[in-house]
Amino acid sequence: MNGNLLEIQDLRVLYEVRGAKAPAVDGVDLSLGAGDAVGLAGESGCGKSTLALACLGLLPRNATVEGSMKFEGAEVVGAKPGRLRALRWAGISMVFQGAMNAFNPVKRVGDQVVEAILLHEDVSKKEASGRMRELFEHSGIAPRRAEDYPYEFSGGMRQRVMIAMALACNPPLVIADEPTTALDVMIQAQILNLLAQLREERNIALLIITHDLSVLAQVADRVAVMYAGRIVEEGSAAELLTTPRHPYSRSLVGAFPVIGDPASRGVPTGLPGDPPDPAARPPGCAFHPRCPSAFEPCDRIDPSLKRYGPRLAACHLVDREAEV
C-alpha cells in the first residue's frame, strides 16, 4: 500500500508561453503502490493531463519539468531518452483520451498492438501476435477482429483495443486519461468494469484521470482532487466522494445528482467561472475568487496541504473546521 511504484515529489511542469513561464503543474506530491487505483480529478485546464504526460516524458518541447518523480525507485525527471523509451509502455502505459484518434487509420489494429510488443521485447512476430490475440480475448474483443482497420470499430470497441494495447507489455502501471470520455453510459460502465477486472487479475496499478467523479467512484480506491496545478484534497474514494471537505471538491461532487437521493436530482449545483490562467495565479488560495465560502485570510495566504486524519486538504476553511 505504501507507494513505492510511483513516487512524485514536488513536481512542477512549466510551459514557456511567449517568454513567460506558466506552471501547469505546481508542486504535486503523489504516490502509488503496486496494484493501487488512484483517481485524479479536476476540471479542464487544472494540470491533470500534463501530469500524466510528464510521467511518460511526453511533454512538448516548451515544457520544463522540475522536482522528482521516481518509478520503481529510479528517477524519471531528466532521464536519458533511451531510458525513457524503455520505460514507456513496458513500465508505464497509457489509455488515451479519445481512442478514436489514437490509432493509425491505415494500419490494422492488431498490428498496432503487435508493434507495442515488438518495440520492447525480443520475441518473434508470431509470438507477439499470439499474445495480441490473447489480450484481445481478455479485453472482450473477438481475436479475428485484429485484422480490421480502426474505422471498422465502434468507439467502445476501440477503447477496448486501446486497453488491450496498454496491457501489451505487462506494465506495472497504467495511466488512463479520460478513458470513458465520449462513450455512452452503458459502454462506460463496461469499460470501467474491464479496467477494474484487469487490475485485479494482473495486479496493475491504475492512475485514472478524469473530470467525471462517477468514474472514480467505480474504480478508484484513492482520489486526489487537483485545482490550478496543485492537489487540494486527497483521501479514500469512499470518503472523499461522500463527504468532500475542500469547497472545490464539494462543488465537483455537488455537480452530480446523487442516485437514490431525489432531493439532489433537481438541483445539481454548478460553479461559475473558470480555473485561473497558470501564468496569472491569484494571490493567496488559487481558488478563492470562485470559492463560495472564502473568508479573511484566503486572498492573502496560500493554504498548504495538511493532513486531517486519513485525509489531506489545502484549505483555510477545513483548517478552521478542524480546530473547532
Place this chain on the structure above:
Amino acid sequence: MNAGAARSGRAVRRARRVKALRSSAGLFSRNKMGMAGLAILVVFILMAVFADVLAPEARLSVTNAPGAPLEPPSARFWLGTDELGRSVLDLVIQGSQISLLVGFLATAISMLIGALVGVTAGYFGGWVDVILMRFTDWFLVIPFLPLAIVLAAILGQSLLVIALVIGIVTWPGTARVVRAQVLTLKERPYVERARALGAGKRQIIGRHILPNVFPLIFANTILVVAVAILTEATLSFLGLGDPFSVSWGSILESAFAEGAISLGAWWYLIPPGLCIVLVVLGFTMCGYAFDEILDPRLRKR
C-alpha cells in the same frame, strides 16, 4: 460452427474492402476525363512496351535505311521518312520507349528527394526545417530550364543523367506539399501514442507518417511524370539528350536541324510533337481525376 462464423466474418470484411476498392475504381471509371486520360496512357504504354516488335531496331539503321530521304506519307511509310530515309512512325514508336522511361525514372528520383526532404523538414521542424526549406526555396526560384541545361552540360549526356537532372529540378514542389502534410500528421494523437509506446523516430516516420503521406505522394507523382516527359523533350530538343537513343525530343531536334519546316516536311515534325502533347495530357487528366477521388470536396455533386 465457430470456425464457420469466423470465416464468414472474414469473408464479409474482405467483401467490404473489395467493395471500397471497387467504389474508388468506380469513381474513377465514372470520371470521363480520367478515363480518357487513362485510355491515352494505355495506348502509349503498350506502344513503348512492344516497341521492339512494332518497330524493330534494324529498321532504324542509318546506313541501311529502308526508304528515300524525306518521303511524304505513303502506304509503305504511314508517316513518311526522315532525312536518312527511316520511317518516322518507327522512330516515334521507338522514341516512346525512351521518353516514357526517362519520364518515369526522373519522377522516381524527384519523388524520392521530395519525399525525403519534405518528411525530414516536416517531422523534425526547428532549424532542420528552416535550412531544408530555404534550400528548397532556392531550387524553386532558380530558373528551371537554365539549371537543367547547365546540369546536363556538366554531367554529360546519358539517359541516367537526363533523368537525374529532371529529378533535381522537379523535387521542390513535392517537398513542400509533403512537408505541409507531415506537419499536420505529426500532431495527430496516434503519433503521440506511438511515442508513448516507446517508438523511436525511425519507427514513427516509417510506420506512422509515411503510410499516411503516401496517397499524396502518389497523386503528385502522376502530375510530375507529365512535367518530366516535357522536360526530357525540351532537353533533347536542345541537343542535351542522349545522342545514341531516339526520343520524341531528339526526333524534333533532328527535324528542326534538317529544316523540316522550311522543306514543308510536316510529317517529320507533327507526329512526335503530337505524341508529347497527348501523353502529357493523358497524365494530367489522370492526375486531376485522382485528385478528385482523393479529395471528395472537388467531386461534382
